[in-house]
Amino acid sequence: MAAEIIDGKAFAAKVRGQVTEHVTRLKEEHGITPGLAVVLVGEDPASQVYVRSKGKQTVEVGMNSYEHKLDADTSEADLLALIDQLNKDSEVHGILVQLPLPKHLDEDLVINSIAPEKDVDGFHISNVGLLGTGQKSMVPCTPLGCLMMLRDYHGSLSGLDAVVIGRSNIVGKPMAQLLLGDSCTVTIAHSRTKDLPEVVRRADIVVAAVGRPEMVPGDWIKEGATVIDVGINRIDAPEKGEGKTRLVGDVHYESAAARAGAITPVPGGVGPMTIACLLANTVTACCRANNLSEPEGLTA
Numbered sequence: 346m347a348a349e350i351i352d353g354k355a356f357a358a359k360v361r362g363q364v365t366e367h368v369t370r371l372k373e374e375h376g377i378t379p380g381l382a383v384v385l386v387g388e389d390p391a392s393q394v395y396v397r398s399k400g401k402q403t404v405e406v407g408m409n410s411y412e413h414k415l416d417a418d419t420s421e422a423d424l425l426a427l428i429d430q431l432n433k434d435s436e437v438h439g440i441l442v443q444l445p446l447p448k449h450l451d452e453d454l455v456i457n458s459i460a461p462e463k464d465v466d467g468f469h470i471s472n473v474g475l476l477g478t479g480q481k482s483m484v485p486c487t488p489l490g491c492l493m494m495l496r497d498y499h500g501s502l503s504g505l506d507a508v509v510i511g512r513s514n515i516v517g518k519p520m521a522q523l524l525l526g527d528s529c530t531v532t533i534a535h536s537r538t539k540d541l542p543e544v545v546r547r548a549d550i551v552v553a554a555v556g557r558p559e560m561v562p563g564d565w566i567k568e569g570a571t572v573i574d575v576g577i578n579r580i581d582a583p584e585k586g587e588g589k590t591r592l593v594g595d596v597h598y599e600s601a602a603a604r605a606g607a608i609t610p611v612p613g614g615v616g617p618m619t620i621a622c623l624l625a626n627t628v629t630a631c632c633r634a635n636n637l638s639e640p641e642g643l644t645a
């Protein structure tokens with residue numbers, strides 16, 4: 346039986362619709378417009394594409410977008426000064442510093458200089474600690490988007506065996522915390538895991554977040570399992586012509602779709618949900634900053 350395709354693009358559009366409703370209400374009833382500041386250091390072409398897309402979607406849902414583009418050789422002091430200014434700016438409810446940063450900048454130091462309540466990426470050490478202890482926090486966008494899709498498909502996740510492949514601070518670890526919060530039995534697997542195929546075969550839910558193209562073959566997937574593919578890898582596609590490329594996930598889609606109960610495609614799966622959740626987090630941050638009730642269904 347063929348897997349159900351979890352349409353992240355359509356789901357993201359639905360989330361943006363909910364965000365738009367909240368933004369409209371904030372404006373009409375409270376005269377508040379949520380604002381998101383995105384800071385980009387350097388000229389990485391891929392980062393520029395993401396930042397442009399974020400800015401466009403921010404405006405589309407009715408929020409204010411503030412883009413700050415800094416030279417690749419910007420000093421740490423100048424970057425910290427900008428963040429300090431954004432922290433103090435009451436029109437700015439969310440701050441995102443696009444990663445990776447140029448080598449001469451200390452990523453941890455920079456992220457931890459963002460006011461935690463404006464840290465819409467959920468990367469600040471206090472948000473990490475709050476999530477780990479089950480307290481209200483800003484939740485990282487990619488894992489939050491994955492959780493929303495899993496809840497939508499399964500209803501309750503309670504008691505399910507979940508395997509997260511990858512232990513990064515931005516996806517693997519927070520994803521595991523969220524699944525644990527929804528009462529899954531969680532395994533975090535990684536490059537040193539013994540017999541990874543066997544570990545993955547036990548899983549009702551597989552979240553692949555390693556950044557290695559098509560590394561999870563279909564025969565690792567338990568019949569009927571749900572597969573969430575976080576990977577976005579650009580690979581050569583000579584079949585499309587000389588010098589052409591295409592996007593693939595961390596999962597071998599065709600073979601996994603033949604066994605899974607449900608699967609997210611790449612592109613059009615987790616990626617669009619990440620940006621939708623960034624907008625959702627900005628609305629949440631705005632509501633919290635103004636002591637207003639939080640949007641339902643948009644938080645973890």
Ligand SMILES: Nc1nc(=O)c2c([nH]1)NC[C@@H]1CN(c3ccc(C(=O)N[C@@H](CCC(=O)O)C(=O)O)cc3)C=[N+]21
Pocket residue numbers: 395441442443444445466486577592611612613614615616617618619620
């Ligand atoms: N502080 C910070 N926060 C981030 O959230 C962050 C970041 N830095 N640095 C870069 C990565 C990357 N990222 C993506 C978001 C959406 C898609 C996305 O929507 N992708 C489309 C395809 C886009 C294409 O065609 O290239 C899809 O999967 O369908 C991709 C990548 C957020 N990031």
